[in-house]
Amino acid sequence: MKGWMGKFRALGIFGFLMLVLSGCGKENLSALTPKGYGSKAALNLINISLGVMIFVFVVVMVIYAIVIVRFRKKKGREDYIPPQTEGNKALEVIWTVIPIILLVIIAIPTVAITFDLADESAADESLNVNVTGNQFWWHFNYEGEEIQTSQDLYIPTGEKVYLNMKTSDVLHSFWVPALSGKMDLHPENENTMYIQADEEGVYDGKCAEFCGTSHSLMDFKVIAVSPEEFDQWVEDMQNVDPEAQPETADAQEGQQLFQDNSCIGCHAIGASPAATGPNLTNFGDRTTLAGVKEHTKDNIVDWIMDPESMKPGNKMADANYDVTQEEAEKIADYLLQLQPSDITPESAETNE
Amino acid sequence: MSTAVAQKKGFGAFIWDYLTTVDHKKIAHLYLVAGGLFFLVGGLEALLIRIQLIKPDNDFVSAGFYNELLTMHGTTMIFLAAMPLIFAILNAVVPLQIGARDVAFPFLNSLGFWLFLFGGLILNCGWFLGGAPDAGWTAYAPLSAVSPGHGVDFYVLGLQISGAGTLIGGINFLVTIINMRAPGMTYMRMPLFTWTALVTSTLILFAFPALTVGLFLLMFDRLFGAGFFNASMGGNSVIWEHLFWIFGHPEVYILILPAFGVFSDVLSTFSKKRLFGYTAMVFATTLIGFLGFMVWAHHMFATGLGPAANSIFAIATMAIAVPTGIKIFNWLFTLWGGTITINSAMLWALGFIPSFTIGGTTGVMLAAAAADYQYHDTYFVVAHFHYVIVGGVVFGLFAAMHYWWPKMFGKVLNETLGQITFWTFFAGFHLTFFIQHFLGLMGMPRRYWTYLPGQDLDTGNLVSSIGAFLMAIGAIVFVINVIYTSVKAPKVSGDPWDGRTLEWSIPSPPPHYNFKQTPLVRGLDPLWIEKMEGRKGITPAEPLDDIHMPNPSILPFIMSLGLFIAGFGFIYQVDNLSYLWLVILGMGITLGCMLIRSVKDDLGHHIHKEDLEEEGAEQ
Numbered sequence: 001m002k003g004w005m006g007k008f009r010a011l012g013i014f015g016f017l018m019l020v021l022s023g024c025g026k027e028n029l030s031a032l033t034p035k036g037y038g039s040k041a042a043l044n045l046i047n048i049s050l051g052v053m054i055f056v057f058v059v060v061m062v063i064y065a066i067v068i069v070r071f072r073k074k075k076g077r078e079d080y081i082p083p084q085t086e087g088n089k090a091l092e093v094i095w096t097v098i099p100i101i102l103l104v105i106i107a108i109p110t111v112a113i114t115f116d117l118a119d120e121s122a123a124d125e126s127l128n129v130n131v132t133g134n135q136f137w138w139h140f141n142y143e144g145e146e147i148q149t150s151q152d153l154y155i156p157t158g159e160k161v162y163l164n165m166k167t168s169d170v171l172h173s174f175w176v177p178a179l180s181g182k183m184d185l186h187p188e189n190e191n192t193m194y195i196q197a198d199e200e201g202v203y204d205g206k207c208a209e210f211c212g213t214s215h216s217l218m219d220f221k222v223i224a225v226s227p228e229e230f231d232q233w234v235e236d237m238q239n240v241d242p243e244a245q246p247e248t249a250d251a252q253e254g255q256q257l258f259q260d261n262s263c264i265g266c267h268a269i270g271a272s273p274a275a276t277g278p279n280l281t282n283f284g285d286r287t288t289l290a291g292v293k294e295h296t297k298d299n300i301v302d303w304i305m306d307p308e309s310m311k312p313g314n315k316m317a318d319a320n321y322d323v324t325q326e327e328a329e330k331i332a333d334y335l336l337q338l339q340p341s342d343i344t345p346e347s348a349e350t351n352e
Numbered sequence: 353m354s355t356a357v358a359q360k361k362g363f364g365a366f367i368w369d370y371l372t373t374v375d376h377k378k379i380a381h382l383y384l385v386a387g388g389l390f391f392l393v394g395g396l397e398a399l400l401i402r403i404q405l406i407k408p409d410n411d412f413v414s415a416g417f418y419n420e421l422l423t424m425h426g427t428t429m430i431f432l433a434a435m436p437l438i439f440a441i442l443n444a445v446v447p448l449q450i451g452a453r454d455v456a457f458p459f460l461n462s463l464g465f466w467l468f469l470f471g472g473l474i475l476n477c478g479w480f481l482g483g484a485p486d487a488g489w490t491a492y493a494p495l496s497a498v499s500p501g502h503g504v505d506f507y508v509l510g511l512q513i514s515g516a517g518t519l520i521g522g523i524n525f526l527v528t529i530i531n532m533r534a535p536g537m538t539y540m541r542m543p544l545f546t547w548t549a550l551v552t553s554t555l556i557l558f559a560f561p562a563l564t565v566g567l568f569l570l571m572f573d574r575l576f577g578a579g580f581f582n583a584s585m586g587g588n589s590v591i592w593e594h595l596f597w598i599f600g601h602p603e604v605y606i607l608i609l610p611a612f613g614v615f616s617d618v619l620s621t622f623s624k625k626r627l628f629g630y631t632a633m634v635f636a637t638t639l640i641g642f643l644g645f646m647v648w649a650h651h652m653f654a655t656g657l658g659p660a661a662n663s664i665f666a667i668a669t670m671a672i673a674v675p676t677g678i679k680i681f682n683w684l685f686t687l688w689g690g691t692i693t694i695n696s697a698m699l700w701a702l703g704f705i706p707s708f709t710i711g712g713t714t715g716v717m718l719a720a721a722a723a724d725y726q727y728h729d730t731y732f733v734v735a736h737f738h739y740v741i742v743g744g745v746v747f748g749l750f751a752a753m754h755y756w757w758p759k760m761f762g763k764v765l766n767e768t769l770g771q772i773t774f775w776t777f778f779a780g781f782h783l784t785f786f787i788q789h790f791l792g793l794m795g796m797p798r799r800y801w802t803y804l805p806g807q808d809l810d811t812g813n814l815v816s817s818i819g820a821f822l823m824a825i826g827a828i829v830f831v832i833n834v835i836y837t838s839v840k841a842p843k844v845s846g847d848p849w850d851g852r853t854l855e856w857s858i859p860s861p862p863p864h865y866n867f868k869q870t871p872l873v874r875g876l877d878p879l880w881i882e883k884m885e886g887r888k889g890i891t892p893a894e895p896l897d898d899i900h901m902p903n904p905s906i907l908p909f910i911m912s913l914g915l916f917i918a919g920f921g922f923i924y925q926v927d928n929l930s931y932l933w934l935v936i937l938g939m940g941i942t943l944g945c946m947l948i949r950s951v952k953d954d955l956g957h958h959i960h961k962e963d964l965e966e967e968g969a970e971q
Contacts, residue, residue: 025794026808031726032793038725045723046793053713060680060709067687068702071623072694082690087629087682095681096674103670106720111663113722118659170495171589173654173729177795181725182654186590187494187583191656204807208654208729208797210488212495213415216800292804312415 029204031177036203037160037196038180041113049106056102117181120192123162129153131165133172133185135211136218136314137278137291146271147237150278151291152345153205153222156230160194173209176222182208197224200348202287213313219291225348236341240281242270246337254334261321263331269338276315284339290314300332301325372904374458375864379465380443380760386469387436393476394428395827397421402784402820405813408805418801419486420503424475426489427507430603431514432472434745438610439464439521441752442549444760446525448855448862449546451534451871456527458902459949464521466912471514474919478506488799490600493581493592497573502923508571509919513912515560515567522556525549534854535893536873540634543853543877544627547634548613551641552606558645559602566595575926593655597648605644608740609637611748612679615701618751619683621849622698623690626877629682636675636682643672653724662721669719676712680705696770700751703778704743711739714789729799732792738785750774750830758848762860763841769833773826780822787812852877857890865899868892868964899959907945914941 024032034040074080128143131153140149143164155161165174167185175182176195183193197203207218225233246252258264266277286295290311293299303310305328308317323331370378400421404412413421447455455461478484485507487496496504529550533542542550570592572578579585581592620627627633649657649665683705694702714736718724727733750773758764788796791812796803803809847856854871855862857879869892875881882890918938924931 025790026806029795029807030793031795032790042723042726045720046717046726049717049720049723053717056677057706057709057713060684061706063681063684063688064705067684068692071687071690071692073691077691080691082623082625084626085628085685085689086626087632088685091681091685092629092632092678095678099674099677103673103716106716107667107670110666110720110722114663114666115659117722117725118662170498171492175729175797177726177793181722182728183725184655186656188588188590204795206795206797210492210495210729210799212499213419215419216415216797216802219804 026204028178028201034178035197035199035201036176036179037198038117038194039178040198041117042181045109045113048109052102052106056099117193120162120194122160123192123194126160126162126194127156128162128164129155131163131174131185133165133167133169133174133207133211135169136207136214136311138174138205138218138220139279141273142234145234145238147234147281148268148271148273148279149237149281151220151288152282152286153220154230154233154343155195155197155222155224156227157197157200157224158227160196162192162194165191165193170211171209172207172211172218174205175208176203176205178203179222179224184209195222197222200224200226202345202348214311217290217292217311219288221287221291221345223345223348225343229343229347233341233343236343237281238271240270240340242268242272242281246334248333248337250330251333251337254330254332257323257327257331258334261323263321266316266319277319280335280338282338282340283335284337285341285344287345297329297332297336300335301328304328304331369904371909372906374462374902374904374908376443376447376455376458376461377760377862377864379461380440382465382469383436383440383443384760386465386472387433387440390428390432390472391437392827392831394425394433395824397425397428399820399824401425402817404801405803406817407814408803408807408810410802413801415801416486419488419799420478420484422799423485423488423491423503423507424479427475427485427511428472429741430489430607431511431518432468432475434607434741434749435518436465436468436472437749438552438607438745439468439518441610441614441749441756442521442525442552445752445756445855446546446549447528447532448759448858448866449543449853450529450532450537451854451867451873452528452532453866453870453899454532454902455524456531457524459905459908460520460524462905463908463911464517464524466908467517467520467915468514469517470912470916470919471510471512471517473510474513474916475506475510477920478503481506490596491570491592492596493570493573493589494583496570496592497581502926504570505574505923505926508567508574509922512564512567512571513915513919515563516915517912518556519560519564522553522560524553526553526557529553534867534871534873537878540631541873541876541878543613544616544630544633544637545610545613547637548609548616551637552609555602555606555609555641555644559599559606562595563599566592566599569595571922575922590652590655593652594648597651598645601648601651602644604737604740605640607745608748609640611704611745611752612637614748614752614755615683615704616686617853618697618701618755619686620877621755621851622693622695622701623687624693624850625686625690626852626880627682628685628688629678630876632678633682636678639675640672643668643675647672650719650721650724653721654728659721666719666721666724670716673712673716673719680709680712695754696765696767696774697751697754699771699774699778700747700754703774704747704751707739707743707747707778707781710786711736711743714739727792729797730792731788731796731798734798735785735788735792738781738788742781742785750777755849756855757837758844759846759855759860759862761838762843763837764844764848765837766833766841769829769836773830773833775826776822776829777826780819780824780826783819783822784816785819787815791816847879850883852880854878854890857882865901865959868899869896870894896961896964898961899964900956901959902956903954905954907949911942911945914938914943914945917941 034043130141132139140153165185167187172185173182180195183191203222205220267280269280289295289299404410483501483503485503487499487504569580579587581587581589616627647669650669653662718727754765796809846859871890872893918935921931921934
């Protein structure tokens with residue numbers, strides 16, 4: 001019997017150790033370190049339900065432990081036949097009523113928070129962003145602002161930002177754990193949710209609905225900056241001249257190559273709507289390439305030369321362009337200088 | 353005649369015997385072997401998944417292959433391992449527990465098995481024919497509708513055929529339990545395992561048609577250019593989600609209820625007490641069955657159904673915790689005051705209680721809609737449903753196999769190996785899945801082929817992968833145990849556990865007519881009652897007489913083979929219309945068999961009184 005209980009204790013200690021070791025996850029990614037309205041509401045609800053459920057588990061385990069210790073078959077009483085108890089009305093009522101009470105304790109905040117998080121009454125006077133999910137990248141169109149971006153969503157802190165979401169192909173799900181819960185994107189109708197960041201920062205976002213080959217590489221960033229910085233960013237973005245000449249000669253050549261290879265056919269620069277590929281207006285400011293790779297020139301060149309190797313199943317692999325390694329480097333030079341605003345992910349991070 | 357020839361003939365006869373059998377005990381063996389093999393395949397897929405996730409940025413398998421692995425792991429484990437293994441136990445035990453000589457529809461019983469097997473084979477043929485299904489076991493549209501290649505076609509046809517088999521099996525057990533109970537076996541005297549079998553069969557009857565409809569629509573989208581799920585053709589992708597979960601949620605209860613029944617029987621036998629609160633247990637079982645149909649949309653909280661729908665489904669889901677809680681406490685009080693024997697079967701039942709309690713409590717947490725916006729489609733959900741399906745269903749299957757093995761094969765599984773299986777599997781299981789609750793909240797979505805370094809997801813995934821290997825060791829030891837036992841173990845009596853229910857009143861393995869004389873049931877735990885009154889066996893309800901038994905038939909096998917052939921025709925006619933000949937040929941075979949079955953009289957045969965008397969029956 002000792003061995004029995006010992007194994008259980010070891011398991012318990014191990015489980016606890018795992019908790020401590022794992023901590024609460026990475027800042028600005030984990031739902032356990034909330035930085036926004038939706039994620040804080042969710043964590044509150046998680047904590048309430050977790051508390052109730054730990055209570056239930058402890059009660060079960062106490063009875064369980066007593067039963068196993070006390071009622072094992074004893075030596076010398078092998079033939080003992082215990083009384084065949086049929087049941088007990090009082091006990092049955094107790095373990096029906098108490099769970100109902102516990103569930104009511106969880107149900108009330110559940111309904112309240114569910115309705116709160118679906119509240120769209122402020123949508124008209126708030127910032128609205130149309131989000132489009134694509135295999136395997138995200139497009140953001142700022143309603144009424146004539147700004148389009150991909151992969152990086154800039155938002156002002158302390159405000160509800162409404163996201164009107166749709167997919168261009170298969171289902172996706174927009175999830176920024178540190179800011180809010182997730183919402184699916186459908187092809188036939190728009191789903192709306194809001195996010196609100198309480199602190200400045202660069203938050204990791206992920207696609208949470210299985211969407212094909214590179215589902216796990218469909219990351220994006222939400223960049224929360226102060227409202228003043230956000231206004232500055234909006235102004236800068238609205239003033240982008242898509243035709244502007246880069247300063248260096250390499251970059252100028254890159255711009256020409258970008259035109260010649262009809263990259264522009266899929267990748268818009270500026271506010272014109274992009275049909276098939278990510279908008280590159282502020283590409284030079286991105287923290288990551290394609291959401292998952294380090295944003296270095298080498299990686300960009302590798303991407304241009306063989307997109308399939310970095311994000312299997314992405315549509316650029318089928319695109320009709322033909323560049324050499326040197327040409328790709330020049331295009332990378334051109335793309336890296338696309339930095340229309342001083343408000344960058346760094347400004348969100350340094351202000352923390 | 354030389355020995356070699358005789359042996360060869362013997363083996364052929366053995367195969368023929370199983371191909372044509374309509375005996376529920378032999379069909380149980382078929383389900384056990386086929387389900388067991390698919391369980392090993394699904395486990396292998398799981399191991400490959402966990403090897404890929406052992407470290408960040410791993411490239412052990414490609415993204416495309418990984419998606420096939422995760423899809424096939426889920427599909428295989430649910431449809432080709434858990435379901436058939438449950439059917440194996442149902443077939444082996446239910447007719448015996450209710451004192452029946454056979455099931456209501458022996459022919460259909462056999463047909464159900466062969467349909468399941470050929471459906472499962474179609475599903476797995478994808479591996480060898482250019483790509484397995486890769487749209488997830490839930491096959492959400494439009495991804496499933498647009499997934500290139502034939503992968504999802506194998507999913508659609510395979511599940512359609514094996515689903516028909518399951519539906520047939522469910523109907524068979526529903527009718528068997530309602531119609532074939534021995535005299536005196538009223539509903540409120542049925543063993544709890546039979547009760548759960550009854551409720552499960554009812555759930556199959558209502559849930560599987562929803563899957564059939566969904567698969568039918570998807571089949572037409574993929575194979576015949578329809579647009580049920582295609583938004584640009586006016587279709588709607590959310591309809592798939594509804595259809596799938598109207599089936600999919602009850603499916604969870606189809607799997608778990610029989611496991612509940614197993615635990616009820618095992619806990620009561622090995623604590624030498626009748627089940628505490630039997631009436632409440634029956635009520636809770638049926639209530640769970642009802643509520644199982646009311647809560648499917650809790651899989652869709654993030655679909656955007658709106659706060660009102662989400663709240664309603666949240667509360668309906670939470671309500672299931674009440675009957676489930678009643679069950680947990682009744683099990684604990686069955687043990688309370690008993691004389692508990694701990695052996696392999698009992699270990700699984702005892703290991704189940706804390707494991708399933710964790711799975712159940714996280715279920716309530718998931719039901720809180722606004723919190724589910726964070727849990728949904730993450731490793732938290734993966735952890736939860738593995739706690740329920742492994743900690744509940746798989747533990748239940750292991751308990752059932754250790755408990756009823758002597759009844760099925762006349763030998764008790766080796767106890768030492770049984771305990772090694774339990775402890776490695778149990779430790780591995782918690783190691784694998786407990787930490788996944790945290791991984792999910794830390795930002796690990798499910799179905800991720802890889803994760804990035806520097807996101808604090810490394811340690812958890814490594815621990816999880818180590819646990820998976822422990823589980824694999826446990827499963828392998830079980831296979832060794834089965835082989836070892838069948839070679840080495842001595843024959844045991846019909847009642848090695850001092851059992852309480854009817855199946856323990858007949859020899860092990862049972863003769864093919866089960867009961868020489870139909871037993872008379874005088875209360876709950878009928879064998880226990882007789883034992884307490886000092887009798888050795890059950891009082892018969894009828895004098896010894898001729899027994900009518902069904903004839904074996906090869907038709908179920910050929911019928912299923914026909915659909916198997918037609919399935920390939922449907923899949924490949926997309927590439928080349930000449931494959932329609934396969935459809936015509938396959939459907940012709942199946943329909944021809946149906947015609948033969950309809951017009952040919954098959955009245956079965958009798959086992960004569962005199963032959964039974966020779967074996968020494970009680971009068």
